[in-house]
Amino acid sequence: MSADLDRLEVWFVTGSQELYGEDVLAQVAANSRQVVDGLNGSRRLPVRLVHKPLVATADAITRVCREANASANCIGLVCWMHTFSPAKMWIAGLLALEKPLAHLHTQFNRDLPWATIDMDFMNLNQSAHGDREFGFICTRLRKPRKVVVGHWREADVEDRLAAWMRGAVGVHEMRNLKVARFGDNMRQVAVTEGDKVEAQVRFGVEVNGYAVGDLAARLRDAGDTEVDRLLAEYDQRYAMADCLRPGGPRRAALAYAARTELGLRAFLEEVGATAFTDSFQDLYGLDQLPGIAVQRLMADGYGFGAEGDWKTAALARAMKTMAAGLEGGTSFMEDYTYDLDPAGPKVLGAHMLEICPSLAAGTPSCEIHPLGIGGKDDPVRLVFTAAAGPAINVAMLDLGDRFRMLVNEVEAVEPEQPLPKLPVARAFWTPLPDLKTAAAAWIYAGGPHHMVFSQALASEHIEDFTEMIGVECLFIDRQTQLRQFKHQLRWDGAF
Secondary structure (H helix, E strand, C coil), X not given: CCCCHHHCEEEEEEECCHHHCHHHHXXXXXXXXXXXXXXXXXXXXXXXXXXXXXXXXXXXXXXXXXXXXHCCCEEEEEEEECCCCCHHHHHXXXXXXXXXXXXXXXXXXXXXCCCXXXXXXXXXXXXXXXXXXXXXXXXXXXXXXXXXXXXXXXXXXXXXXXXXXXXXXXXXXXXXXXXXXXXXXXXXXXXXXXXXXXXXXXXCCEEEEECHHHHHHHHCCCCHHHXXXXXXXXXXXXXXXXXXXXXXXXHHHHHHHHHHHHHHHHHHHHHCCCEEECCCCCXXXXXXXXXXXXXXXXXXXXXXXXXXXXXXXXXXXXXXXXXXXXXCCEEEEEXXXXXXXXXXXXXXXXXXXXXXXXXXXXXXXXXXXXXXXXXXXXXEEEECEECCEEEEEEEEXXXXXXXXXXXXXXXEXXXXXXXXXXXXXXXXXXXXXXXXXXXXXXXXXXXCCEEXXXXXXCHHHXXXXXXXXXXXXXXXXXXXXXXXXXXXXXXXXXX
């Protein structure tokens, strides 16, 4: 269920006007195609750019915007005004456009041809003010977009477009995403609740509930041959605890975990869900809380949220699609406990079982231990420590009158000492700008205890993603000052 970016495309639309005559328009079209070929050839873009015919009339502009809306593979438009393109022509098209928009403010030539520049050159290469005309109408229409400035051959320009594309991938995924909820939310918990109808209106995500008993019945459909094949894969891929090895006293528990994975995969495929939730309080018909099954499904690209947290499950799936092809993992995560050593306070992130092995610094260990809650058999899980390096924690919360996204930039670190008695997957990080400021800002903002931890994505990806879908997003990073952050909360609330 990993993301397939090859089938997606972004349309490149170049604006002009018929005033310039056929020769100029032919040159504009040729230059535009060369820009697209160059950007695609850089191999820095995650999604293929598709060159569209030059638009020089209001009808042509409106038509291409409506065609983009109707295309199942088009996830957004990049617009560039090679010449001047009177912006009243763009009103109907921009009002109709439902796909994300990026505005590339570039020009075909990099350098000014000092010795040869004449009025013909000036008329042909008018991006400097043609794009300002386009920018005005986007602002007048309050059209969300990303503006990328610089020559199209610059690596930085390509990287900014690439980040926007990944945000557009996330929007596309959200609009086509189904979340399967096995059971309900953990009882009495507030932050994992939310308005599923408004979520579908705002994001497009569809959240549906299913009986845990139906999932349990699907486990019984898994054949012994399939189970044995999956057990062999476990033995080959993970450092297996002795008790779980063939002939070991707990091998049957591992076989049940494998049967759970097979049943869960089959159920999700049948209902078309790419994200799911469960709850340790609702395990009717199951012998174990799913552990390794959830971890491996996440590694394959599924989104997950524990305790019925469908918002985090949907966000995890969207972020996994956005991160396709990038180095580093992305996982459901929870702030679990702190190390408050004044020399360097840190967060220990974990959960009962369900952290994605895409984060693992080494080969995960497959182990079985008591859970302590839920009243079921000991669950099998993968145990590992996440790799060190920069990362982000991203959370989505429902404030009643609106959704809010929250991003904290962090630095993942290696543990200072072994953790021989902590039998779960975990990550350690230092929040930016520091733990005290970051934790206070997160709590002031109403940030939940569940989030998505990613070492593949950066703040820019989430910023682009949230601007496309029109959702408030707050950033906690190296520049955060608590007094200013509290003011921002008030301003955003008023807005």
